[in-house]
Amino acid sequence: MNELRIAVPKGRLQDEALGVFVSAGYAIPSESDLQTRKLVFARDGVEWIFVKDADVPVYVEHGAADAGIAGLDQILEHECTAYQPVEFSFGRCRMMLIAARGAPPLTKIATKYPRITRQYLDARQLRAEIVPLAGSVELAAVLELTSHVIDVVETGETVRVHQLEIQDLVAEISPRLIVAKNSYRMDGKRIRELIARVERRVELRSTESPGFRHGAAVPYGLGVTKE
Amino acid sequence: MAKFRYPTGVRPLLIEETARRRRIESRFVDVLERAGFAEIVLPIIDYAEPYTLLQARDTSKQSYRFVDREGEVVAIRSDFTPMVARSLAPAITKADLPLRVYYRGDVIRCDASRLGANREMFQIGAEIVGDPSIEADIAILRLASDLVREFGLQPNVVYSDVAVALPELRPVLATKRMNGDVPAALRGIAEKLVAGSAAVDDIAPFAPEAAARLSAIAAALPEFELHLDDFEDAGAYYTGIRFRIYDAASRTKLAQGGRYDRLYETFGAPAAAVGFTFTIDDLFEERRQLAGRTADSLPAGWEPADLPAGSRRYAEGE
Numbered sequence: 001m002n003e004l005r006i007a008v009p010k011g012r013l014q015d016e017a018l019g020v021f022v023s024a025g026y027a028i029p030s031e032s033d034l035q036t037r038k039l040v041f042a043r044d045g046v047e048w049i050f051v052k053d054a055d056v057p058v059y060v061e062h063g064a065a066d067a068g069i070a071g072l073d074q075i076l077e078h079e080c081t082a083y084q085p086v087e088f089s090f091g092r093c094r095m096m097l098i099a100a101r102g103a104p105p106l107t108k109i110a111t112k113y114p115r116i117t118r119q120y121l122d123a124r125q126l127r128a129e130i131v132p133l134a135g136s137v138e139l140a141a142v143l144e145l146t147s148h149v150i151d152v153v154e155t156g157e158t159v160r161v162h163q164l165e166i167q168d169l170v171a172e173i174s175p176r177l178i179v180a181k182n183s184y185r186m187d188g189k190r191i192r193e194l195i196a197r198v199e200r201r202v203e204l205r206s207t208e209s210p211g212f213r214h215g216a217a218v219p220y221g222l223g224v225t226k227e
Numbered sequence: 228m229a230k231f232r233y234p235t236g237v238r239p240l241l242i243e244e245t246a247r248r249r250r251i252e253s254r255f256v257d258v259l260e261r262a263g264f265a266e267i268v269l270p271i272i273d274y275a276e277p278y279t280l281l282q283a284r285d286t287s288k289q290s291y292r293f294v295d296r297e298g299e300v301v302a303i304r305s306d307f308t309p310m311v312a313r314s315l316a317p318a319i320t321k322a323d324l325p326l327r328v329y330y331r332g333d334v335i336r337c338d339a340s341r342l343g344a345n346r347e348m349f350q351i352g353a354e355i356v357g358d359p360s361i362e363a364d365i366a367i368l369r370l371a372s373d374l375v376r377e378f379g380l381q382p383n384v385v386y387s388d389v390a391v392a393l394p395e396l397r398p399v400l401a402t403k404r405m406n407g408d409v410p411a412a413l414r415g416i417a418e419k420l421v422a423g424s425a426a427v428d429d430i431a432p433f434a435p436e437a438a439a440r441l442s443a444i445a446a447a448l449p450e451f452e453l454h455l456d457d458f459e460d461a462g463a464y465y466t467g468i469r470f471r472i473y474d475a476a477s478r479t480k481l482a483q484g485g486r487y488d489r490l491y492e493t494f495g496a497p498a499a500a501v502g503f504t505f506t507i508d509d510l511f512e513e514r515r516q517l518a519g520r521t522a523d524s525l526p527a528g529w530e531p532a533d534l535p536a537g538s539r540r541y542a543e544g545e
Contacts, residue, residue, distance in 0.1 A: 063478065083401075083402060083403040083404075084402045084403070084404055085402070085403040085404050085421070086404065087404065176404075179403070182473065182478050182479075182480065183478070184403070185385045185452075185454060185457070185471070185473070186383055186385075186473055186475075186478050187478075188423060188452075188454075192422070192423050195403075196422075
């Protein structure tokens, strides 16, 4: 039988994602393993692959990985149709429409998420040009490259430092365990065991930290303005 | 610039590939004709309008559409099933039913997601029209899995029934995650479905007809897998059983199908139907292998030295 292949996002979510699997009882690659340039590790019947966070939905959607952890931002941007059986409390953030103070009306939006931005504009019946960027998106508003930007906001520090203004909530973002449809259907027993183990760990954590409620929205206290 | 390229997702088949395609096709045709199916040929473009209500918004977005010389919006064939119904409905009388037909040809789908490319796919499909019975469901499932075995592959058949997914449960089944929107009365069954512990008896109070049909099919075809949690939004015209057939070794999806008892009605002839479609590319193109496997995941007995130079560097942790 094939090994179960799990995609772990490198970067922002990596440590928390690995933490999930450790506390779910899986043997993960050691820290010194991770410092090598290897990207694939086999441990106890699981093959761990380390890929850029934006690529996790791609591997899982195509079945090159059976499961993985990905942020809702990447899941939506890739229109990934994998199952999302578990939602995590760590790494939550919000995707926001942001503008410079006193910015002109919405005409251009810079973003790393052109698809989500398109859907947002359509849903709000707004018209604007989308300018895709690869990073440091706030700068586009600061330098007046665009009137607005859409990006994820974690602490709001970048927004404050650059004296930007949050104008609307685009989406609540949380990391999820995602599972390939074909694996779920063809290897149901092992996949369900994975889900159950990860889920138990999430339940344990949420009783430890009463501040987090599954699926609860945290009020941000934002002045929302839209046309 | 376009001298060597083709539009995304299409390519010519040269001599060897064409020969292989034709061989596969004729084996399919042999099996289908022996099973009493007769061929129909459908046009490559058709008006978009008759299909607009049938297809999910996303599906219609996947077709290539344009305005023809008379100013009508036409679409390149992207899904055979509704076209078969539209072509047969005006021609069939009660005396013709049940009818066994098959079809073959290309469909072109412009996949809207970034995860897939536009694709021209060669499909062969068959359906039984005018037979609402469980026996027809079983016959179609058997025929589809026999076709897979015909090519020396081991079929893995999973099936469900769309009626299992009550409208309130659809978001839950589509993500496989419970959420706060499930009504209290349905929470028990929703949790069981998501956890994979639901049995046919559990769904009987909610979908009695589907439960009865699924029990009968399970009794007749114990080697196929019943997935009660299964649900996909795509293919808005399905009304009963849905199934997918995978190659057990590669886990590649080979075929899909189901029952659509209202489709013919929308084109003026009330007739139940059940059918399947094979996508030939999926079945016969070699599965891509993950490149650059490392020492940690080397096949038994392999040494890093056995790997190509580039992979070896990774395997040695450089």
